Structures are given as C-alpha cells and as structure tokens.
Amino acid sequence: MGRVEGKVAFITGAARGQGRSHALRLAQEGADIIAVDICEDVEGTVYAGATEADLAETVRQVEALDRRIVAIKADVRDFDGLRKAVDDGVAQLGRLDIVSANAGILTSPSNAENFSDETWNTMIDINLSGVWRTAKAAIPHIKAGGRGGSIILTSSEAGLRAYQSAAHYVSAKHGVVGLMRTLALELAPDMIRVNSIHPTQVDTDMIQNEPTYKLFLPDVEHPTREQFAAASQSVNALPIPWVESVDISNALLFLASDEARYVTGVTLAVDAGCFLK
Amino acid sequence: MGRVEGKVAFITGAARGQGRSHALRLAQEGADIIAIDICEAVPENSYPQATEEDLAETVRQVEALDRRIIATKADVRDFAQLKKAMDAGVAELGRLDIVCANAGIGGTPNRAEDIPEDEWTNMVDINLSGVWRTAKAAIPHLKAGGRGGSIILTSSDAGLFAYQNIAHYVSAKHGVVGLMRTLALELAPDMIRVNSIHPTTVDTPMVQNEGTYKLFRPDLEHPTKDDFAAAAVGMNALPIPWVEAVDISNAVLFFASDESRYVTGVPLPVDAGAAIK
Ligand SMILES: NC(=O)c1ccc[n+]([C@@H]2O[C@H](COP(=O)([O-])OP(=O)(O)OC[C@H]3O[C@@H](n4cnc5c(N)ncnc54)[C@H](O)[C@@H]3O)[C@@H](O)[C@H]2O)c1
Ligand SMILES: NC(=O)c1ccc[n+]([C@@H]2O[C@H](COP(=O)([O-])OP(=O)(O)OC[C@H]3O[C@@H](n4cnc5c(N)ncnc54)[C@H](O)[C@@H]3O)[C@@H](O)[C@H]2O)c1
Numbered sequence: 001m002g003r004v005e006g007k008v009a010f011i012t013g014a015a016r017g018q019g020r021s022h023a024l025r026l027a028q029e030g031a032d033i034i035a036v037d038i039c040e041d042v043e044g045t046v047y048a049g050a051t052e053a054d055l056a057e058t059v060r061q062v063e064a065l066d067r068r069i070v071a072i073k074a075d076v077r078d079f080d081g082l083r084k085a086v087d088d089g090v091a092q093l094g095r096l097d098i099v100s101a102n103a104g105i106l107t108s109p110s111n112a113e114n115f116s117d118e119t120w121n122t123m124i125d126i127n128l129s130g131v132w133r134t135a136k137a138a139i140p141h142i143k144a145g146g147r148g149g150s151i152i153l154t155s156s157e158a159g160l161r162a163y164q165s166a167a168h169y170v171s172a173k174h175g176v177v178g179l180m181r182t183l184a185l186e187l188a189p190d191m192i193r194v195n196s197i198h199p200t201q202v203d204t205d206m207i208q209n210e211p212t213y214k215l216f217l218p219d220v221e222h223p224t225r226e227q228f229a230a231a232s233q234s235v236n237a238l239p240i241p242w243v244e245s246v247d248i249s250n251a252l253l254f255l256a257s258d259e260a261r262y263v264t265g266v267t268l269a270v271d272a273g274c275f276l277k
Numbered sequence: 278m279g280r281v282e283g284k285v286a287f288i289t290g291a292a293r294g295q296g297r298s299h300a301l302r303l304a305q306e307g308a309d310i311i312a313i314d315i316c317e318a319v320p321e322n323s324y325p326q327a328t329e330e331d332l333a334e335t336v337r338q339v340e341a342l343d344r345r346i347i348a349t350k351a352d353v354r355d356f357a358q359l360k361k362a363m364d365a366g367v368a369e370l371g372r373l374d375i376v377c378a379n380a381g382i383g384g385t386p387n388r389a390e391d392i393p394e395d396e397w398t399n400m401v402d403i404n405l406s407g408v409w410r411t412a413k414a415a416i417p418h419l420k421a422g423g424r425g426g427s428i429i430l431t432s433s434d435a436g437l438f439a440y441q442n443i444a445h446y447v448s449a450k451h452g453v454v455g456l457m458r459t460l461a462l463e464l465a466p467d468m469i470r471v472n473s474i475h476p477t478t479v480d481t482p483m484v485q486n487e488g489t490y491k492l493f494r495p496d497l498e499h500p501t502k503d504d505f506a507a508a509a510v511g512m513n514a515l516p517i518p519w520v521e522a523v524d525i526s527n528a529v530l531f532f533a534s535d536e537s538r539y540v541t542g543v544p545l546p547v548d549a550g551a552a553i554k
Contacts, residue, residue: 181553184514184550184553185514185550185553185554188513188514188515188516188549188550189516191515191516193515193550200539236465237461237462237465237541237542238465238468238470238539238541239465239466239468240539243539247537247538247539247540250536250537251536251537251540253536254531254536259524259527259528259530259531260527260528260547261524262477262515262517262520262524262547262548262549263528263545263546263547263548264514264515264549264550264553265514265546265548265550265552265553266545266546266552268540268543268545269540269542269543270537270539270540271539271540271542272465272539272541273461273462273465273470273541273542275542275543276458276461276462276541276542277462
C-alpha cells in the first residue's frame with residue numbers, strides 16, 4: 001500500500017527537474033498525476049526551457065510505474081488554460097487530493113533599481129501569481145471531493161531571506177509564504193492543508209548553467225561545475241554542494257500524505273542547514 | 278524494507294504518551310530502541326506521572342513487533358544515569374542513529390511572578406537542560422558510528438510563541454529551539470542533523486487531566502474532556518481539538534529516515550495551523 005495510494009496530484013512545471021521528480025515519487029507511492037508545463041523557453045531566463053519531449057518523457061516514466069497521467073501544455077500565467085487542464089485531468093482521473101505548485105523561473109540578475117518592468121513583471125507573474133492561479137484552479141475540485149487535501153507551494157531559501165541581485169525572485173518567493181499562510185487559514189475548515197517547501201540549491205537545469213555559476217563566482221570568467229560546487233557548498237551547513245530533486249520530492253510526499261494530516265501553515269526548509277549559516 | 282530499517286533510536290520519556298508512540302512507530306519501520314523514563318512522580322506536576330509498568334508495556338509492545346528494546350529507568354536531570362543507560366544500550370544494540378529528546382513535564386500553571394523558585398528551576402532542568410544532556414550523551418556514539426545521524430528535539434508551539442501562565446514552560450521550550458539551531462551547526466560537518474518538532478495539544482496524560490482542563494476552562498468548576506475539547510479546538514486552524522501521538526511520531530519518522538537526509542536546523546510545527554492563527 002503506497003503512502004498516497006489512490007490519490008490524484010496536480011503538478012505544475014512537471015516536464016523536468018523537481019516537477020518530474022515529484023510526479024515519479026508520488027506515482028511510486030500510488031498516486032495518479034495531472035501534469036502541466038509551459039514546454040517553451042521563457043523570455044529572460046538564462047537557461048534553455050523545458051520541451052514537449054521532456055513532458056512526454058515524464059508521461060513515459062509515470063506510466064512505466066503503472067500509474068495514470070494526464071499531461072497538458074499550459075502556462076501558469078494563463079488562468080483559463082490552467083483551469084481547463086485541471087478540469088480535464090479531474091474529469092479523467094476522477095478526483096483531486098494533492099497540488100504541487102512547482103513551476104518557476106530564474107531570470108538575469110540585477111540590482112533592484114535596474115530591473116526592467118518587463119523582467120520584474122514576468123517573474124512575479126510566474127513565480128507568485130502563477131502559484132495563486134494554480135491554487136485557484138484546484139481549490140474547487142479539492143473542496144468538491146469533501147475529503148480534504150494538501151497543497152504544497154514550492155518557495156525557496158529566497159522565500160525566507162534575501163539574496164542580493166535577485167530582488168524579483170526574492171520578492172516573489174517571499175510572497176509565496178504570505179499566500180501559503182493565507183490559504184492555510186482560509187482552507188482549514190475544509191481540512192485542506194497548505195504548506196511551503198524551501199530548498200537550498202537543487203541539482204537541476206535552473207542552476208546548472210554558466211550564468212548561475214557566475215552569480216556565485218562573479219570573478220571567474222568561465223566557472224566550471226566543480227568550481228560552482230565548492231562555492232555552493234560554502235552556503236550550506238551540511239558538507240554538500242546541493243540537494244537532489246528527490247530530496248524535495250520526499251518532503252513533498254510527507255506533506256502530501258496522511259502522515260502529515262494535521263500539518264498546515266508550515267514553511268519546511270530542505271536546505272542542508274543553509275538558513276542557519 | 279522499513280523506512281529506518283536496521284537503525285537504533287534512543288528515546289527519552291518512552292514509558293507512555295508520545296515517547297511510547299515514537300518507539301512503536303520507529304520499531305514498525307525497522308528500528309531497535311533504547312528507551313528511558315523516570316517512571317516516577319515529579320512533584321511539580323499537577324498530573325500523575327508514568328510508572329515502571331508503563332515502561333514495561335512499551336517494552337512488550339516493541340517486542341511484539343519483533344524488534345529489540347533496552348529499557349532503563351533514568352532521569353534526564355542526571356547525566357551519569359543517562360550516559361549509563363545510553364552506553365549500555367549501544368553496547369547491546371551495536372550502534373546509534375536516531376535520538377528523540379522527548380521527556381518533559383507540563384508543570385503547574387502560575388503567573389510568571391508567582392512561579393515558585395523550585396518549580397522554575399525544575400522545569401528548566403527537565404525540559405531544556407535534560408534535552409541538552411540527552412544530546413550530550415548521544416553525540417559521541419553518533420560520531421563514532423561515522424554514518425551521520427538524526428537528533429529530534431520535542432519542543433512545542435510554546436517554543437514558537439508565548440502562552441500566559443506557563444512562563445517556565447514557554448522559556449524552556451523556546452530554549453530548545455536555540456539549542457537545536459546550535460547543535461545543527463556544530464554537528465553538520467559530521468552529517469548529524471538536528472531538528473525540532475512543535476506540537477499543538479496532543480492527546481496524552483500531560484494535558485488530559487483536570488488541571489489542564491481548568492487552565493482552558495476557568496469558567497467551569499469541574500470541566501470535562503468535552504469542555505476542554507470545545508476550548509482546545511479554538512486554538513487550531515484545522516477544526517480539531519488536538520492531534521494524536523502518532524501524528525508527532527510520523528513527523529519524527531520523517532526526520533529520522535534518510536528521506537530527510539538534507540533537512541537540518543528546522544523547527545517543524547505539527548500544530549493544526551495553531552501557529553498561524
Ligand atoms: N533549482 C534550484 O536550485 C531551486 C532552489 C529553490 C527553489 N527552486 C524552485 O523549484 C521550482 C522547480 O524548479 P527546478 O529546479 O525544477 O527548475 P527547472 O527549470 O528544471 O523546472 C521548472 C519547470 O517549470 C516550467 N515552467 C516555467 N515557467 C512556466 C510557466 N509559466 N508555466 C508552466 N510551467 C512553467 C519549466 O518549463 C520547467 O519545466 C521552481 O519554482 C524554482 O524556483 C529551485
Ligand atoms: N501533550 C501535549 O499537548 C504536548 C504539546 C506540546 C509538546 N509536548 C511535549 O511532548 C513531550 C512528551 O509529552 P507527552 O505529551 O507524551 O506527555 P507524557 O506525560 O505522557 O509523557 C512524558 C514522559 O516523560 C517522562 N519524564 C518526565 N520527566 C522526566 C525526567 N526527568 N526524566 C525522564 N523522563 C521523564 C514521563 O515519565 C513521561 O513518561 C514533552 O516534552 C512535552 O512537553 C506535549
């Protein structure tokens with residue numbers, strides 16, 4: 001008997017990285033999946049976006065676990081597209097119990113006063129408002145089920161403290177904490193729990209690229225993965241450079257399962273102790 | 278394969294309540310147990326303490342799960358007793374991986390200025406210094422194993438914010454958070470993780486007694502469990518009066534297992550949203 005057996009999970013940004021890992025981990029423990037992803041480059045990001053082939057690969061891997069998955073290309077900036085995806089998924093899979101608002105971007109660094117309106121707005125629209133739209137599309141289905149549910153918002157260490165040159169990302173991820181706490185209060189009467197996860201660096205495409213390396217190593221011309229690892233490790237308390245996607249998925253699984261049936265309103269750091277340093 | 282298969286856990290206050298529940302939950306998932314409890318009345322408490330029969334019952338129930346358990350009567354105020362129990366347990370069971378510093382008392386409610394000197398010092402000696410002594414006795418064994426480890430400190434929602442009339446309890450439980458954070462930093466190089474759990478009201482003898490009922494229902498002469506429940510539900514966001522010991526144990530299990538291998542320094546409320554209300 002899986003730890004989320006028979007439940008259905010809606011995951012945004014599921015084409016690759018943490019989102020794919022969440023889909024697989026929940027499927028391993030018995031859940032069916034509704035997966036969405038933009039499957040396109042997002043303007044301003046310093047790394048290549050996920051593709052339709054990536055989303056198809058998530059589908060293949062979930063199906064290999066003998067679970068069902070409904071995967072739809074959708075943008076968290078577009079509420080109608082998001083709602084249609086959730087509605088279709090629930091129509092096919094019969095219910096909704098778990099939501100992982102995971103889709104997010106990282107765009108070029110700048111001092112706060114030098115961000116263009118466009119760069120700022122895109123960040124907030126995806127990393128904060130996209131999380132709100134994800135919850136908004138999901139809540140009616142969870143309420144209709146009458147069995148409660150678990151909504152997990154992916155924030156970041158940057159949702160707990162500031163980093164220079166990323167005011168847009170830090171503001172959006174802090175905003176996610178405010179949204180999480182408000183949703184937790186509003187949905188508690190229906191036994192719908194809402195929590196956020198705060199990762200330190202995770203080994204995904206979002207950070208494994210030269211522009212991000214340079215954020216950590218501004219003085220090195222072409223920093224390597226090894227040089228980045230050493231710099232990245234220095235911010236963590238545990239002697240590791242980064243965590244793996246599965247570590248975030250295991251925290252998400254705990255929050256999604258009935259083991260955490262009375263855990264709500266919590267900011268859970270999965271951060272190798274970096275918050276303490 | 279259990280989630281903590283082959284590991285050994287040291288648990289204080291294991292005769293009953295949450296401590297017994299932790300022993301059983303970890304044993305169900307494959308761990309052997311070193312259990313200690315004072316098994317005696319603590320005079321400052323306004324409710325009956327655990328007995329040697331209670332500790333024997335924990336032993337019986339763990340053995341019924343086909344796991345080994347070494348149980349000793351010991352007081353967390355006495356480092357020599359604690360160390361002796363710990364050393365003997367590790368000698369018998371061969372290793373140490375997990376520590377639950379759970380032993381604690383509720384004390385007797387009073388305004389801060391009216392708490393008697395001996396009740397204050399005893400509270401702090403058990404609920405804060407006892408946690409430090411527990412860690413102190415365990416750390417050499419965890420380090421000697423060279424496999425890292427997980428130390429879980431039981432604080433309370435009273436470790437995150439204040440309640441009137443229990444300044445000694447609130448101070449001790451806040452102190453546990455400071456200890457947790459310091460230990461997390463000091464032990465990170467050895468991959469020993471340290472986290473704290475913050476329960477709302479838990480359905481155990483510590484709160485299910487007339488003294489606590491009266492604290493919550495000063496309006497009634499002989500408040501019942503139902504009268505208490507009606508008041509307790511008001512503290513939580515989720516519409517429940519209290520959580521069960523197993524809900525705390527499931528959080529302990531998450532921290533104890535390798536699923537949280539990179540989680541350290543985290544205060545985790547299991548509090549039905551009480552902290553955000
Ligand atoms: N990687 C890290 O170090 C790290 C650290 C802390 C938090 N996070 C957060 O974790 C989450 C997942 O990131 P990841 O590390 O897996 O990176 P990733 O780039 O591999 O995955 C993000 C996914 O979100 C999708 N996405 C982006 N914009 C979208 C939109 N508008 N609509 C729908 N889908 C969209 C992308 O296509 C991609 O598949 C993000 O919210 C990120 O901010 C990442
Ligand atoms: N019950 C609640 O509502 C609640 C809420 C938040 C936190 N807590 C904390 O949870 C922990 C466990 O409490 P519980 O609810 O299981 O209550 P409990 O009274 O059933 O269990 C506490 C155990 O600790 C033992 N103990 C007390 N003093 C000791 C000492 N000096 N040395 C060794 N053992 C000692 C007791 O004998 C008892 O078996 C405590 O730290 C408590 O403060 C309880």
